[in-house]
Structures are given as structure tokens and as C-alpha cells.
Amino acid sequence: MSCDDFRPLITGxxxxxxxxxxxxxxxxxxxxxxxCGQELAELRKLKEELTMMKFEEPSDAxxxxxxxxxYNRLERGIGWxxxxxGAIIVLCYGGFKLxxxxxxxxxxxxxxxxxxxxLVFGTVILFVSLLRERLAVSKVDKYARxxxx
Amino acid sequence: MEQxxxxxxxxxxxxxxxxxxxxxxxxxxxAVGAASLLLGSHEDAQDASQEAFVRAWRHIRRFDPxxxxxxxxxxxxxxxxxxxxxxxxxxxxxxxxxxxSSAAEQSSPVLLAERNERRDRVWQAILALSPMHxxxxxxxxxxxxTYRQMADALDVPIGTVMSRLHxxxxxxxxxxxxxxxxx
Numbered sequence: 282m283s284c285d286d287f288r289p290l291i292t293g294x295x296x297x298x299x300x301x302x303x304x305x306x307x308x309x310x311x312x313x314x315x316x317c318g319q320e321l322a323e324l325r326k327l328k329e330e331l332t333m334m335k336f337e338e339p340s341d342a343x344x345x346x347x348x349x350x351x352y353n354r355l356e357r358g359i360g361w362x363x364x365x366x367g368a369i370i371v372l373c374y375g376g377f378k379l380x381x382x383x384x385x386x387x388x389x390x391x392x393x394x395x396x397x398x399x400l401v402f403g404t405v406i407l408f409v410s411l412l413r414e415r416l417a418v419s420k421v422d423k424y425a426r427x428x429x430x
Numbered sequence: 431m432e433q434x435x436x437x438x439x440x441x442x443x444x445x446x447x448x449x450x451x452x453x454x455x456x457x458x459x460x461a462v463g464a465a466s467l468l469l470g471s472h473e474d475a476q477d478a479s480q481e482a483f484v485r486a487w488r489h490i491r492r493f494d495p496x497x498x499x500x501x502x503x504x505x506x507x508x509x510x511x512x513x514x515x516x517x518x519x520x521x522x523x524x525x526x527x528x529x530x531s532s533a534a535e536q537s538s539p540v541l542l543a544e545r546n547e548r549r550d551r552v553w554q555a556i557l558a559l560s561p562m563h564x565x566x567x568x569x570x571x572x573x574x575x576t577y578r579q580m581a582d583a584l585d586v587p588i589g590t591v592m593s594r595l596h597x598x599x600x601x602x603x604x605x606x607x608x609x610x611x612x613x
Binding site: 288289290291292293296298323324327328330331332333334335336337338339344347348350351352354355358 | 447451454455458459460462463464476480481483484487488541542548549552553567570571572576577588592593595596599600602603606
């Protein structure tokens with residue numbers, strides 16, 4: 282095996298992620314190869330530097346504000362769901378009543394009746410189609426998949 | 431702590447928001463910091479990390495409380511950040527590494543504890559990396575994820591994680607060397 286084969290193992294070695302066999306072979310190679318030994322030393326130094334870097338812990342007041350924002354979003358989420366369900370029910374009922382009224386009214390021309398019925402059914406078809414598309418996308422969306430693990 | 435977290439997560443699964451509040455407070459600092467490095471903006475990081483916590487809450491019943499919370503949450507956070515970067519670049523179908531992240535250069539390392547000149551330079555060097563290299567550095571060094579956890583989050587084999595992390599560290603080393611050359 283050449284240095285090119287061993288180099289990617291440097292990272293796994295530093296992070297303790299190599300198998301016992303990989304580790305033994307890597308150590309044997311590094312003892313004999315000055316170039317890989319130097320790269321190992323440089324990357325070890327870099328890793329130590331990164332390990333020293335930590336995020337500052339937010340203050341209690343900041344954490345409280347942060348949690349309040351998350352909490353508000355959680356509550357609003359339920360609000361939006363209820364609002365959407367309510368809006369759909371009201372719109373469906375309103376559409377049905379409109380069609381019923383227009384169709385039964387003898388004073389309305391046939392052309393207008395056809396127009397209103399087409400408008401309402403078209404809206405329903407578009408809504409169902411969009412809903413079905415959204416559901417299909419959410420099933421194959423790799424960015425949504427993570428939350429299901 | 432693990433037992434305590436598992437108990438809190440079990441309470442979350444029954445709809446206990448106060449228990450979730452304890453979890454959020456425990457990880458908020460790490461989440462905002464990681465998102466800040468991924469997005470390059472503190473305001474976006476606050477917003478994205480909060481959105482990730484809301485998504486986590488919505489799917490908490492699917493989560494096994496015996497497992498550690500943060501790696502699972504980190505995968506959600508990463509996806510929220512990637513979506514935002516894609517939206518920002520308007521290249522929704524682009525590979526993650528092709529997304530231009532000009533805003534990243536505007537971020538300052540104010541979220542770092544015990545700052546010094548060298549650490550500020552490392553922060554800037556991380557922000558100058560490609561999004562793909564930056565995210566693996568953030569996952570490994572700033573979110574403390576193992577190779578297995580990163581492989582699960584990124585949906586790639588462990589060997590890919592190792593080679594990607596190696597290349598990311600080499601890029602970071604080069605970036606730092608270039609910075610020192612310019613000084």
C-alpha cells in the first residue's frame with residue numbers, strides 16, 4: 282500500500298475510529314514514512330486547536346428568551362393547524378351552498394350556473410391535486426426523512 | 431445525565447412542553463453556534479435552530495428516548511440549514527457543495543468562548559471552507575458527533591465520512607496557511 286492509501290486513515294486514527302487491524306497497519310506505516318508522520322503531527326495539532334474552541338454558553342436570560350420563542354412557535358403551530366382545518370371546512374361548506382343556491386335559482390342564466398359550478402369544482406380539484414403532490418413529495422424528501430429516524 | 435435526558439424525552443413524548451424546555455435550554459447554545467457556522471449569520475442561526483427544535487418537537491414520538499437526543503436533533507438542524515442555504519442561493523436542485531455562501535464571510539466569531547486572535551482566524555477559515563467541508567467540521571468538532579452519527583445524519587457510508595473529514599481538515603489547514611501568508 283502507498284502513502285495515498287494511508288493518508289485518509291490519518292483522520293480515522295486521530296479520532297480513534299480505525300479498527301484494531303487498520304490501526305496496527307497505519308502505525309507500522311507511519312513509523313517508516315516521514316511524510317505521513319509529518320502530516321499526522323500537523324493534523325493532530327489542528328485537531329487540538331479545534332477541540333479547544335467552544336461555543337460560549339448563553340446566559341440564563343438569553344436561554345429564557347430563546348425558549349419563549351420556541352414555545353411561541355409550538356403554540357402557533359397548533360393555531361395554524363386549527364385555522365387551516367376551520368378554513369377548509371368553511372370554504373367547502375360555502376362553496377357547496379353557493380352552488381346549491383345558484384343551480385336552484387331560476388333567475389340565474391345557464392351560462393352563469395355552469396361558470397359557478399366549474400369555478401367551485403376547479404378549485405376543489407386544484408386543492409386536492411396540490412395536497413396530493415405535497416404528500417408525495419414529503420414521502421420521498423430526503424430532508425424530511427431525518428426526523429423519522 | 432443520559433438517564434436524566436431519557437426521562438425528560440419520555441415526558442416530551444407524552445406532550446410535556448416543560449420537559450422539552452429543559453432539553454431546549456441544554457442544547458440551545460450548541461445549536462445556535464453550529465447553525466451560525468453553517469449559515470454564516472447569527473440572526474439566521476437563531477431562527478433556523480428554533481425551527482429545528484419545533485420540528486424535533488413535532489416528531490418526538492418517532493424518536494427512541496433511549497438514544498441520545500443531540501445527534502438526532504443535529505441531523506434535523508443540518509437539514510433546516512441546508513434548505514435555507516438552497517433557498518438563499520435559489521439553486522434548489524444544486525449539489526450542497528455548489529451552493530454559494532457569500533453571507534458566510536460576514537459572520538464574526540462572537541459566539542466563541544475564550545476568544546483570541548488565533549481562534550478568530552480559525553473561525554474565519556472554517557467559514558471560508560466549502561459548505562460540505564464546513565458542515566463536517568462543525569458536526570465533528572463543534573457538535574461532538576461520532577463517525578456513525580455523522581454517517582446517519584448525512585446518509586453516507588462511514589468511509590465517506592472519514593475521507594470527507596480528512597479532506598475538510600486538509601482544506602482548513604491550507605486556508606489557515608494562506609491566511610498566515612497574507613499577514
